[in-house]
Amino acid sequence: MSRIVVVSNRVPLPAGNAGQAGGLAVALLGLMRRRGGLWFGWSGAVSDVTEPSFTRRGAVGYATLDLTEAEHRGFYTGYANGVLWPMLHGLSHLMQFRRQDLESYREVNQRFADRLVPLLKREDLIWVHDYHLLPLPGALRGRGVGLPTGFFLHVPFPAPEAVAVAPGIRGLLKDVLAADLLGFQTEADRENFAAAAITFTPAQRFDQHHLQFGGRQVRLGVFAAEISARDFAATAAVQCHAEPARLLARSLSGQALLLGVDRLDPTKGLPERLEAFGRVLARRPGRDVTFLQIAAPSREEVAAYRDLRQDLDSAGGALNSDHGEPDWTPLRLIARPQARDTVAGFMRLARVGLVTPLRDGMNLVAKEYIAAQDPADPGVLVLSRFAGAAAQLQDALLVNPHDVEAMAEAVLQALDMPLGERQARWRACWAAIAGASPEGWGEAFLRALSPEALAALPVAGRA
Ligand code: ADP
Ligand code: F6P
Secondary structure (H helix, E strand, O other), X not given: OOOEEEEEEEOOOOOOOOOOOOHHHHHHHHHHHHHOEEEEEEEEEEOOOOOOEEEEEOOEXXXXXXXXXXXXXXXXXXXXXXXXXXXXXXXHHHOOOOXXXXXXXXXXXXXXXXXXXXXXXXXXXXXEEOHHHOOHHHHHHHOOOOOOEEEEOOOOOOOXXXXXXXXXXXXXXXXXXXXXXXXXXXXXXXXXXXXHHHHHOOXXXXXXXXXXXXXXXXXXXXXXXXXXXXXXXXHHHHHOOOHHHHHHHHHHOOOEEEEEEEEOOHHHOHHHXXXXXXXXXXXXXXXXXXXXXXXEOOOXXXXXXXXXXXXHHHHHHHHHHHXXXXXEOOEEEEOOOOOHHHHHHHHHHOOEEEEOOOOEOXXXXXXXXXXXXXXXXXXXXXXXXXXXXXXXXXXXXXXXOOOHHHHHHHHHHHHOOOHHHHHHHHHHHHHHHOOOOHXXXXXXXXXXXXXXXXXXXXXXXXX
């Protein structure tokens, strides 16, 4: 069997930089632990050390590089999270472009390629992840690497006119087209990518699943990221009796719990969610609900994230001072990550799960909330139409997160929903995720990247 080489900016090292909440690590950890292989990327540290560090846990070897302060500022904070992230989520008004950040982004990708090439073996399959590393497939081919190379985009891909606003994007699209297989979360993302590739590069559409570029076929696939729903369900069933969940339940004194769990990120629609909750309180004065929003700080070097933290603190304070009583605060806003197991227990207690991003590639929290429910007495998921997960979880209460009144109505509907309807909706959502796993997701991608699958490409096959 081929060795898998995963390349991602964020690497959940065994020694514990994994406190960083995020979908990528959750999606890949199980697969890597089971299959083994090499995981290459950023160590999470900022220093002037240029040599990679190596460590191993079980069958997984980790090779990581520190970023210099300038690289962290330019590559990670500046271009990846200050330009690509907002653009890919349709929030281009948050973009802050500086030409030197784009240079740094390109250079870090070249440096990753330089350091990765000597570690590669003849039978390897290379799997590159996410928007931080768009140039990497091109950088590897430029160094003569002919190994099967796949790229998966964890975030959404918007329509060509939205893509066009990111300076430098044309070159990056050409670079990523050096991969053999490009994977997306949804069909809409795949179609948008194909349209952008045709608009901004010489690529041509060959058929639904292939582009032709530089005399080669590039396969396009849809691979919705998954969680281990059954494992998460089992964890939630245990954790809802553990100390943190018991304390939370006791503090509620019978009130219904509304729960949000997110990274503190402008894409997650947190201000709109708080506003919707304010309208719920205005229309339901019985003091019988509490909203717990857990928002793990993320990318605090980026101005938009710092501004968001301030806005949330102030909106949360206003909400409690407007609606609170001497013996009751309706909102609990926790800006710290919580252990994933603890979160699973909280999810099972929650009558309503609020997952209302303005835009999201997939959103694993939506799947986790469904998995965590008690089938006999499930809560209701209020889910943004603009999360990739909505394509699978059609029986959630789907909302437009820009319409705060409609979100408030959905919450009220969820709070009053009869048991029979809650069960029916939950069963349909559960059926959509119960059989899936991150390992299955990863294996499907790796099968499509196998030399046999690539040899079956239409026309000339790989160059
Ligand atoms: P993203 O990749 O944008 O962070 P996802 O919803 O796909 O969003 O994945 C987030 C993962 O990180 C989930 O497994 C979720 O449980 C976890 N997570 C997100 N926010 C928190 C938090 N505040 N505390 C603990 N875990 C969190
Ligand atoms: O899922 C999107 C993503 O950007 C992942 O690539 C990343 O691991 C996660 O969100 C958390 O972001 P960061 O690595 O910037 O902390």
